[in-house]
Amino acid sequence: MANETGSGGGLLGRVTSRVTGVIDLNEILAGIDINELLARIDLSALIERLDVNSVMEKVDVDALIRRVDVDDIVARVDVDAVVARVDVDAVVARVDIDALMGRVDIDAVMERVDIDALMGRVDINGIVERVDVDSLVQNTELGGIIAKSTSGVASEALDAGRAQGVGLDGFVERWVNRFLRRDPAGLPVGPPLLAPTDPVTEQATAP
Amino acid sequence: MNAPADSQLAVSRQGHYAGPVTRLVAYALDQGIVTGIFTLSLALLGFAVDLVTGGEVSLSLPAAVLTVAYALWWLAYYAYPWAVSGKTLGMAIVGIRVVSEDGDDLGPKAAILRAITLPLGFLTLGLGFLWALVDVRRRALHDRLAHSAVVYDWDARAARLRFLARRTAERSGPADHAA
Numbered sequence: 508m509a510n511e512t513g514s515g516g517g518l519l520g521r522v523t524s525r526v527t528g529v530i531d532l533n534e535i536l537a538g539i540d541i542n543e544l545l546a547r548i549d550l551s552a553l554i555e556r557l558d559v560n561s562v563m564e565k566v567d568v569d570a571l572i573r574r575v576d577v578d579d580i581v582a583r584v585d586v587d588a589v590v591a592r593v594d595v596d597a598v599v600a601r602v603d604i605d606a607l608m609g610r611v612d613i614d615a616v617m618e619r620v621d622i623d624a625l626m627g628r629v630d631i632n633g634i635v636e637r638v639d640v641d642s643l644v645q646n647t648e649l650g651g652i653i654a655k656s657t658s659g660v661a662s663e664a665l666d667a668g669r670a671q672g673v674g675l676d677g678f679v680e681r682w683v684n685r686f687l688r689r690d691p692a693g694l695p696v697g698p699p700l701l702a703p704t705d706p707v708t709e710q711a712t713a714p
Numbered sequence: 715m716n717a718p719a720d721s722q723l724a725v726s727r728q729g730h731y732a733g734p735v736t737r738l739v740a741y742a743l744d745q746g747i748v749t750g751i752f753t754l755s756l757a758l759l760g761f762a763v764d765l766v767t768g769g770e771v772s773l774s775l776p777a778a779v780l781t782v783a784y785a786l787w788w789l790a791y792y793a794y795p796w797a798v799s800g801k802t803l804g805m806a807i808v809g810i811r812v813v814s815e816d817g818d819d820l821g822p823k824a825a826i827l828r829a830i831t832l833p834l835g836f837l838t839l840g841l842g843f844l845w846a847l848v849d850v851r852r853r854a855l856h857d858r859l860a861h862s863a864v865v866y867d868w869d870a871r872a873a874r875l876r877f878l879a880r881r882t883a884e885r886s887g888p889a890d891h892a893a
Contacts (some may be wrong), residue, residue, distance in 0.1 A: 616847030644878045663880065666873040669736075669809045673866070676733020682846050694850050698863055701729030 729817070731852040732810040737864055743804030748791045750782055788820040789829050797825035801867065809868025815851075815861045828860035 684691050696702045722852050761772040775783075795802045800811040801818055812820050812828065820828070835842035842855030850865055 629741040672736040700817030
């Protein structure tokens, strides 16, 4: 049986060799309309018969990826165009923020934050200037606390007396300046270390 | 508190040159305090001597001694607080402070010089004090000699917050009681 097969195989080999020596395969292939041939093949049926998982198991994905120039691919991608096609609002709407935050270890994040550097970048004075302290005192419990801590009659009388004194000072100075024909805006308001150089009078902010 | 006081409280004058009325009130308070304490001290001293000697010796000091003692006490009363904190008791009450011309602390030498030259205001028939009215930096004669200036020292901003807090507390008070 082995001899028959071997003698049969040998015969077939010799015939094939003789035929291929006579026939020019390139000339035959050149005459075939590949497109027409492919059009007649049912690729879907072919693919259905293909065991893709089996094929994929044989593929060395790591080696394949190593051969891919990702930078080159990314460089060819128009990110702006891709992003423009994304409905960010819809994406965000689908995100469960609570669940997301539940997975975040805030303590761990905070430990990695350099608070000093962060605070160094914050304009505290700018923030404080934006706070309406008058409103804060009038509309919060802070006012009550201040009132309880400074509710002395002496304190109230002192504030009122000092305010009246400042008012009378201003009255006298206005008349003196008028008599001397002096421009009050041109007068220094205080010593250089305690008051601004420019003689700018602070404006009242009374309600 | 009335409306003018309210509007004045809104203006922070801390560090600005103090006006004549405030300075005059501070001086009047200080004179009352310095003379009152001196008189009270003499009375207590006379009472103590009377008590110790059983009324046999009465304290009667010569006018020259009393004058010198008063002058020294007066000098100490003004110079020491100015050197240490820049304000006497009267000045602290009205909320003003003595500083050097540039706004720095006055220092002991300037404080003593200012206290010594303060009476020049009287010796010039008040012209030394009135100088503060026409001087652009509100300096009287003794201020010019001691290179000093007087500024407001009270925190008007804090005073306004106290005023607002009191007003809020007064408004909410009756409601709280009603509740």
